[in-house]
Amino acid sequence: MAVAKTEDVRKSNGMIRPLDDLDRKILGTLSRDATQSYASISREVGLSAPAVHERVKRLRSSGVIKSTVAQLDGAAVGKPLLGFIHVDTTGWGKTRAMLALEDRPEVEEIHGVTGDTCLIIKVRVASPLALEGLLAQIYDVEGVRGTRTFVSLSTHLERSVQAEISDDLESRSVIK
Amino acid sequence: MAVAKTEDVRKSNGMIRPLDDLDRKILGTLSRDATQSYASISREVGLSAPAVHERVKRLRSSGVIKSTVAQLDGAAVGKPLLGFIHVDTTGWGKTRAMLALEDRPEVEEIHGVTGDTCLIIKVRVASPLALEGLLAQIYDVEGVRGTRTFVSLSTHLERSVQAEISDDLESRSVIK
DNA sequence: CTTGAAATGGACAGCGT
DNA sequence: ACGCTGTCCATTTCAAG
Numbered sequence: 001m002a003v004a005k006t007e008d009v010r011k012s013n014g015m016i017r018p019l020d021d022l023d024r025k026i027l028g029t030l031s032r033d034a035t036q037s038y039a040s041i042s043r044e045v046g047l048s049a050p051a052v053h054e055r056v057k058r059l060r061s062s063g064v065i066k067s068t069v070a071q072l073d074g075a076a077v078g079k080p081l082l083g084f085i086h087v088d089t090t091g092w093g094k095t096r097a098m099l100a101l102e103d104r105p106e107v108e109e110i111h112g113v114t115g116d117t118c119l120i121i122k123v124r125v126a127s128p129l130a131l132e133g134l135l136a137q138i139y140d141v142e143g144v145r146g147t148r149t150f151v152s153l154s155t156h157l158e159r160s161v162q163a164e165i166s167d168d169l170e171s172r173s174v175i176k
Numbered sequence: 177m178a179v180a181k182t183e184d185v186r187k188s189n190g191m192i193r194p195l196d197d198l199d200r201k202i203l204g205t206l207s208r209d210a211t212q213s214y215a216s217i218s219r220e221v222g223l224s225a226p227a228v229h230e231r232v233k234r235l236r237s238s239g240v241i242k243s244t245v246a247q248l249d250g251a252a253v254g255k256p257l258l259g260f261i262h263v264d265t266t267g268w269g270k271t272r273a274m275l276a277l278e279d280r281p282e283v284e285e286i287h288g289v290t291g292d293t294c295l296i297i298k299v300r301v302a303s304p305l306a307l308e309g310l311l312a313q314i315y316d317v318e319g320v321r322g323t324r325t326f327v328s329l330s331t332h333l334e335r336s337v338q339a340e341i342s343d344d345l346e347s348r349s350v351i352k
Numbered sequence: 353c354t355t356g357a358a359a360t361g362g363a364c365a366g367c368g369t
Numbered sequence: 370a371c372g373c374t375g376t377c378c379a380t381t382t383c384a385a386g
Contacts, residue, residue, distance in 0.1 A: 019252075019253065024253075027246070027248060030245070030246035031245055031246050031247075031248055032243075032245065033243060033244065033245065034210065034244045034245050035244045062252070063249055063252060064248060064249055064252040064253065065246045065247065065248060065249075066247045066248065067208075067246075067247045068209065068210045068211045068244065068245070068246050068247070069206070069207055069208065069209065069244070069245065069247055069336060070203070070206035070207050070210045070241045070243075070244050071207075071241070071243045071244070071245055071336055071337065072203060072207055072240060072241060072242065072336065072337040072338075072339060073239055073240055073241075073242050073337070074337050076195075076238070076239060076240040077195065077203065077240065077337065077338075077339050077341075078195070078341055079337070079341065082287070084287075084289070084296060094330070094332070099332055099333075102332070104342055105338035105339070105340035106341070106342060106345070107333065108333070108334070108335055108337065108338070109333055109334045109335070110331070110332040110333040111258070111260075111326075111328040111329075111330065111331050111332070112328070112329045112330040112332070113260070113326040113327060113328050113329060114327045114329060115324065115325065115326040115327070116324075117326065120260060120326060120328075124337060124338075125345070126341055126345075126346065127346060129345070129346045130342070130345040130346050133342075133344075133345035133346060134345060148291065148292075149291065150287075150290060150291040150296060151290045151291070152288070152289050152296075153287075153288045153289060154270070154287070154288040155285070155286070155288075156270070156275055156278070156286040156287070157275075157278045157283065157284070157285055157286040158285045159284055159285070160245060160248065160284070161247065161248040161250050161255070161284070161300060162248075162281035162282075162284070162300075163253050163281070164281035165253075165254055165255065165281060165282070165302055166280055166281065166282060166306070166309075168309075169282070169301070169302075169305070169306040169310060170302065170303060170305045170306050170309060
C-alpha cells in the first residue's frame, strides 16, 4: 500500500501533481521566454498546442506560475545602483514599519534570514544619494541598531526561479 | 542652447528618449503583468492599441525591456530553500571557475560587491543537503577563503525591477 | 490528449495631425 | 515624428471525439 497519498499535498485550487517532465520542460521555456506561442512550445515538448495550453492554465491557477512579467533593465529605467542592505535590529525586526518599505519601488526584496543579521533588503536606486535617503528611512524604523550595505559593482547573473534542479547536489560526497 | 544633446545617450538600436511618462506607465503595468492585451493597456494610459504596441516594440529593441518571463514559485518547483552566500576570496574573486556556477539552475544571482566580502551569490535549493553540496562546489573554486551563508526564513517581498522612482529620496535631508 | 472551428488579439499598412 | 483608423493574419481558446 501507498504510504503517502497525493491528497496530502494540495493547494488553493485542485491537487498538485508532482510536476512531470513535460511540466518542467514547459516551465523551463516559459521562465526564459514567455512570449513564445503555444504552437512553438508544443513542438519542443512534443504535444499539441491545446494540450500545452491546458497545462499552462493548470500551472497558473495552481500557483506554480505566480505571474508573467516584463524584466526591465535597471540602468535603462534610471536605477543603475544595486545594493544589499543587512539590517540589525534590537528585538523582533519584522515590524509593520519595516515591511512598509515595500511601498518604495526601489525596494525589490525583503527577507528575514539566519546568520549574524536579521534582514536582507535588496534595493535598486538612482544614485548614492538615493541610497543614503533609503538608509535614512530604514534608520527611522523603531529598533534598528545598524546596517551594513553591499553595493554591487558588477552583476554576472540575475534571473528568476529556474524550473530545473541539479540531481547530483544531494548525493555529493562532502567529505574530503 | 541645450547643453546636453539627446545624441549623447544612445543604445544598440536607435536613440534613447529619456522615457516619458507614458513609457513609464506602460513599463509599470508590464512589469506587474505582461499577459494583458495592448487594448487594456491603451485604456489605462490613454493611447490607442497600435501606439502602445509600437512603444513596447521600441522598449524591447532598445533593451529597456530585457525579456518577458514566467515567475515560478520556488517551493512549488521543489526548491523551498533560499539563501545568500557571501564568498571571500584571496585575490581576484571573479574567476572563470566561479562564474561557471551559473550553469547550476540553483544559482540565481552572482554579484561582485563592495564591503567586507567579494561576492554575493543568491541560491535556491531543494534541501539543506543540496545547499551543502553547492557550498562544497564553491569551496572547490581556486582562491576561495571562506563563505558566510544567510538562509532566508521568510520572504516578504520579491519582485523584479520596478519602473517607478521615488522622487523624494535624493532631496531628503539626512542631517538630524 | 487530439483534431477542427470560432473568437480574440496582435501586427502591419496607410493616413492624418 | 508620432499617433489613429482599418485590415489581415496568427494565436489563443473552446467544443467534440
